[in-house]
Amino acid sequence: MRHRGYGECAKVLAATPKEAPGAGERLLIRTLERYGVRLRFTVAGVCGALGVVSAGSAGAAPAATCLLLPALLACGLCLRSQRRPVPLVPRWVLDAAFVMLVGLSQPLLGDGADPTVEAIISIAVITFQHEWATRPAVGLALAGLGAAASALGDVLSSPGHGPEAAPLVAMLVEVSLSRAAHVIVRSRGRPVRRVQGRVPP
Numbered sequence: 001m002r003h004r005g006y007g008e009c010a011k012v013l014a015a016t017p018k019e020a021p022g023a024g025e026r027l028l029i030r031t032l033e034r035y036g037v038r039l040r041f042t043v044a045g046v047c048g049a050l051g052v053v054s055a056g057s058a059g060a061a062p063a064a065t066c067l068l069l070p071a072l073l074a075c076g077l078c079l080r081s082q083r084r085p086v087p088l089v090p091r092w093v094l095d096a097a098f099v100m101l102v103g104l105s106q107p108l109l110g111d112g113a114d115p116t117v118e119a120i121i122s123i124a125v126i127t128f129q130h131e132w133a134t135r136p137a138v139g140l141a142l143a144g145l146g147a148a149a150s151a152l153g154d155v156l157s158s159p160g161h162g163p164e165a166a167p168l169v170a171m172l173v174e175v176s177l178s179r180a181a182h183v184i185v186r187s188r189g190r191p192v193r194r195v196q197g198r199v200p201p
Helices: 006-015 024-054 061-080 086-104 114-131 136-157 165-198
Strands: none
Touching: 024 061, 024 086, 024 114, 024 136, 024 165, 086 114, 086 136, 114 136, 114 165, 136 165
16 A cells, blocks of 8 residues: 655645644543643632631631632533533633632632732743633633732732732733643644544555
């Protein structure tokens, strides 16, 4: 059986129409989505518990819990939706509620809560890019909402001062790198899959 050379393989790739994600891409998307939600749930649980403990000295622990517990519950429902899928709009609402509730909890957690809230929201906006990989506009919108929630938390925790620019810039860089890494990994795998599917041994 005749082997095709590099030139013929290139023609095959050039003639291949845009196609739906293959089995490998779908597995990658599902894996990143599954572990992204778990990572966000873990970070939110650990950092949220530490924040509530630190807020206890100021007497704001009950109020902070009233915001962080629903946020953790929203994240838990997203985790559950991986086994029992829910419509996209309710899931987007859950993700949006998560970052907004975390941002609003910042003034209740007391002094030194900024790194805790920033860590939770930063992980969230990064994982959103993988969980909504097939709908990048939704992931970017959630990242923007997360940045707005972080800025709102800064303003509420320090009245009279504007939001800090450094965490917002860092968040923008993290989101850009996360999205770019995902796109590069997926694009690198497509030519190999096309050649394997069209070039005989």
